Amino acid sequence: MVLPEPGDWWESTLELEDFLLTAASDGSFTLLQGQPAKFAAPTHIGKKTAANALETLKMRYRCPMNIVRPAESPIFEEALRYLMVVDRAERVDGLCDQLRWILLNLVALRCRVAPDIRGLDVLNVFWERQLKPWPQTMLAWSLLGSYDAALGSFA
Amino acid sequence: MKVAVISSAMAEGARIAVEIEKVSGVEAWILVFKSRNMNPWMRLAREVYRFITTRSFFSAMRMAVRGRIRYFVKAIDDPASIAKIKTFNFDLGVHSLNVIYRRPVIAAFGCGILNSHIGLLPGYRGRCVAEWSLLEGNPVGITVFFIDEGVDTGPEIILQEKLSVAQFDSIAPMKAFLFGEDARMYSKAIGAIRAGHSRLPNCLSEGRRYYPMSKLFLNVVEELLQSSDRASVRKT
Numbered sequence: 001m002v003l004p005e006p007g008d009w010w011e012s013t014l015e016l017e018d019f020l021l022t023a024a025s026d027g028s029f030t031l032l033q034g035q036p037a038k039f040a041a042p043t044h045i046g047k048k049t050a051a052n053a054l055e056t057l058k059m060r061y062r063c064p065m066n067i068v069r070p071a072e073s074p075i076f077e078e079a080l081r082y083l084m085v086v087d088r089a090e091r092v093d094g095l096c097d098q099l100r101w102i103l104l105n106l107v108a109l110r111c112r113v114a115p116d117i118r119g120l121d122v123l124n125v126f127w128e129r130q131l132k133p134w135p136q137t138m139l140a141w142s143l144l145g146s147y148d149a150a151l152g153s154f155a
Numbered sequence: 156m157k158v159a160v161i162s163s164a165m166a167e168g169a170r171i172a173v174e175i176e177k178v179s180g181v182e183a184w185i186l187v188f189k190s191r192n193m194n195p196w197m198r199l200a201r202e203v204y205r206f207i208t209t210r211s212f213f214s215a216m217r218m219a220v221r222g223r224i225r226y227f228v229k230a231i232d233d234p235a236s237i238a239k240i241k242t243f244n245f246d247l248g249v250h251s252l253n254v255i256y257r258r259p260v261i262a263a264f265g266c267g268i269l270n271s272h273i274g275l276l277p278g279y280r281g282r283c284v285a286e287w288s289l290l291e292g293n294p295v296g297i298t299v300f301f302i303d304e305g306v307d308t309g310p311e312i313i314l315q316e317k318l319s320v321a322q323f324d325s326i327a328p329m330k331a332f333l334f335g336e337d338a339r340m341y342s343k344a345i346g347a348i349r350a351g352h353s354r355l356p357n358c359l360s361e362g363r364r365y366y367p368m369s370k371l372f373l374n375v376v377e378e379l380l381q382s383s384d385r386a387s388v389r390k391t
Contacts, residue, residue: 081366
């Protein structure tokens, strides 16, 4: 996987979900140098702010590889917190379901490039809880591929 | 120094109160709150069980005779509970209740509330930190610090100790041992506070927040504890 310089903001010709699926399958995607994101990362994601957070994340990470930039650490930490505290504790609806998958995919992508054992374990937890009884959505399939790649980065 | 042990069970509170009263000049109290919705019979059964397992029945009775146990019907962050706590003018609170404290509750205890955390701060914040320490090949230990509203983010560390867990071959007894050290650690910490010992900063940038571990990694930690080559465990 060849990445542009860390200081750059990256863009892709693919949409978020297509990018995730491509990255998970063979990794043959093209990154272009782009302009910094216009949308700030959500600093705190809660059940009540899930809808806003989902929209912001989709716009900010249209090219999801940007999650691997060192400056994106706070959103990575917030993703771990949301997934392991809020999402685990509360009953989720369809909207939160989508938010969860996007966050899991972002965590998996970041772990492929910047291995973090906590991120890998979040994927382990969701594998044990939800992925094992067969994923239903395309985002889940892309996560499976990225999870596999993230596991490989720790080998 | 008037110190309140904040607990959800009288037996637990008594176990800690007895230990901290060994520090000269300390007057220990026990404040019992309900930590979650539990029916009264379940609560009574739990108290009896805790009395048996902690062998603290007579200690609790001694505290009761001296009038140093208070039961609260409402939760600790209820304004009525906070107002009542303030009337006692406690210098210090000692945490033994499964809650995150809000600012008004912390402020109701003169110096604040101490927490005995089964991990070495600032490195290991959050949950399952003993397991994470072992998995990452780092020492296991306990840190006593002044809590704030966050998760193990309180700014002042009173003391910490690395502890050997080489004698354990499973996670459950290891954690029971670490949690059981809280009374001794609180006692030492209160002694250090009274002696005016210097405190360490809890630099958040030097550590990370951890979360409950997956079954996969828990199995790895179990195997690490059981393995004959326990270099990382013995390091402590």
